[in-house]
Amino acid sequence: MATHYTTPPQRDSWFAPLSIDMFVKVLKTSFFHPFIAWIVPLCFRAQNMYWDATPMLVSIFWAAFVSSCWIVGAVNNRLAFGLPREVDLSEEVIVITGGASGLGLLIAEVYGMRGAAVAVLDTKEMENGEARGVTYYKCDVTDKDQIARVAAEIERDLGTPTVLINNAAVVTGKRLLDTPIAAIERSLATNLTSHFYTLKTFLPAIARSPVGGTIVTVSSAIGHVGAAKLADYAAAKAGVTALHKSLAAELRETHPQIRTVLVTPGQLSTPLFYGVQTPSAFFAPVVEPVDVAKAVIAAIDNGQNAAIGMPLYARWVDWYNVLPLGVQAVVRGLAGVDRGMETFVGRAGERQVGVGKGKGEPLIQAF
Structure with a gap:
């Protein structure tokens, strides 16, 4: 069948770096930082301003308020996440699913260069070929038998795994009525069921490790709000988030030496959503x-x-689901979340049409 190539529209502009995130970051390191906030009353005092002067009182109040917020935040994090574990990279064996490209490859390369033993599981060859300290294992994470075989090879070659990063994902990018059942099953198997397979396979080894371990789950903000043409992906990511939270609760009781990290990104500039245009760059x-x-x-x-x-x-994003339904509809329309996939192209700018099992099914797989 013929292969059609589509070039996604350009989205870069001179104001692309400007976003609300940038402004919040600047404010957190300046106006809302305790150190900066306390400099102001100290400067007033250096000018021989009286302690009871209005500018002095206002600046002291603001500095005390900001400091209190930082203290409350630190206490909140300690209550929520507990004490850290000791990490020695020379003793860590890191397993990354979907690590042949994108986010997974970045993490793999960093840890490989820093001396950790890294195992990458993927169906594709690594984009950069070989990377120092990284061992590639060809593995389809939707096949529990392949995972079991690779797990035995990792234990033999690298040692007992201590970190598992569940990062593998696929996107079909079609309306539900146009998506073949086979594509839906593949999406759910890769985006959700594979997490159960890898956890059941690697978690017992991580639990045996004397240095503890870390479980990293890569979910998505789409799992909280859903989006048109992403029904299968959103459903899987919602399940992944629930799985992670339930697992974290279990591990706190049975294996407190194991840490859990939930990653909930918005749109990433990786091949997974190649061509998708953000509704609002700001x-x-x-x-x-x-x-x-x-x-x-x-x-x-x-x-x-x-x-x-x-x-x-x-x-x-959790607060979105607290809003009244009418307000949710308005926010959804203004955000354009359901129009984002209209420019979806897929991995490497290619949309291969007519080569799948179902008519018009795109064979796009990215991690």
């Missing part, structure tokens, strides 16, 4: 994989439990 900027990778690596390095949401709206 309020919903496209997230660069390197930024998510840095946050995931920091959580693993520090031995922390964590919940990572990028960009800003991904950290507050």
Whole structure:
């Protein structure tokens, strides 16, 4: 059958870096930072301003308020995530599903260069060929027998796994009525069921590790709100989030030495959603994989439990479902979340039509 290629529209512009996330980051490191806030009253005092002067009192109140917020935030994180575990990269064996490209490959390369033993599981060859410290295992994570075989090879070649990063994903990008059952089954198997397979396979080994371990689950903000042409993907990601939260609750009781990290990104600039245009570059900027990778690596390095949401709206997306239904409909329309997939192309800018099992089924798989 013929293969059709579509070039996605360009989205870069001179104001592309400007977003609400950038402004929030600047404010957190300036106006809302305790150190900066306390400099103001100190500067007033250096000018011999009296302690009871109005500017002095206002600046002291603001500095105390900001400091209190930071303290409350630190206490909240400690209550939510507990104490960190000690991490020695020379002792860590990191397993990454879907690590041949995109976010998974970035994390794999960083840890490989830093001395950890890294195993990448994917159906595709690694984009950059070989990477230092990274061992590639060809594995379809929807096949539990393949996972079991590869797990035995990893234990033999690298040692007992201590970190599992469930990152594999596929996107069909079609309306539900146009999606063949086989494509739906493949999507749910890759995006959801594979998490159960990898956890059942690798978690017992991680639990045996004397240094503890970390489970990283890559979900999506779409799992909280859904979107047109993403019914199968959204359903799977909602299930993944629920699975992670339930697993984290179990591990807190039975294996407190194991840390859990939930990653809930918005749209990533990876092949998974190639061609998709963000409805608002200011309020919903496209997230660069390197930024998510840095946050995931920091959580693993520090031995922390964590919940990572990028960009800003991904950290507050749960509040959307609290809004009245009428307000949700208005917000949904303004956000354009259901129009985003209209420009979807797929991996590497190719949309292969007419080569799948079902008529018009795209064979697009990306991680």
